[in-house]
């Protein structure tokens with residue numbers, strides 16, 4: 001694993017269970033719904049491209065939301081979500097591969113599998129349009145990016161530092177997320193995206209992740225170059241359709 005030094009106990013626990021988790025028996029083959037095209041459609045329709053996350057709970061959330069994930073997904077799409085992110089991690093986030101399967105069947109937007117994937121066999125758990133790989137935790141990013149693409153997945157490489165962005169670009173990443181949440185301390189700082197996101201790379205789709213809750217936050221991340229924003233807690237807390245609509249209809253200048 002690349003670097004797990006000095007990370008929060010909750011994340012140590014997430015990684016320990018991820019190392020134990022098996023993968024699928026059969027290699028998956030995905031015909032993905034393209035994220036860049038979905039982002040373009042949202043922008044043409046005057047909506048901010050938001051990837052709304054179905055996150056029943058997390059180490060930094062109080063309690064668990066037990067609503068039907070398919071209903072939540074449909075409400076997010078009604079609210080204008082460009083894509084969905086579905087947690088499949090069971091122990092710390094209340095997710096499951098079955099949830100993702102059901103959500104992907106019910107909607108027609110791209111669906112990201114949000115999990116802590118460390119090995120190739122874990123790619124074969126369930127079909128998704130995109131898969132998340134966290135640069136900090138994957139041993140050989142090039143190898144896993146290639147393995148994911150061979151299965152048809154689009155790959156979102158998550159970063160938190162400039163060095164990780166370099167690693168992602170070296171691995172040929174075309175979709176890069178900058179997580180404003182520091183997985184070492186679990187604190188969130190929106191200036192992370194502003195300082196770490198690469199500028200001027202037209203070929204890369206840039207996603208600002210975590211800590212986005214207000215229309216001001218949306219404007220700030222868009223002004224810093226985010227093509228799309230990944231939002232979990234602020235959408236899951238309350239009326240998910242209304243929360244999604246509030247963020248997707250923010251006026252931004254790009």
Ligand SMILES: O=C(O)c1ccccc1NCC(=O)[C@H](O)[C@H](O)COP(=O)(O)O
Nearest residue numbers: 058059060209210211212231232233234
């Ligand atoms: O969300 C957490 O508490 C968390 C804790 C430990 C590792 C990862 C965690 N979250 C993963 C994410 O990247 C977020 O779910 C996602 O970016 C949405 O963030 P937010 O909008 O702040 O819920």
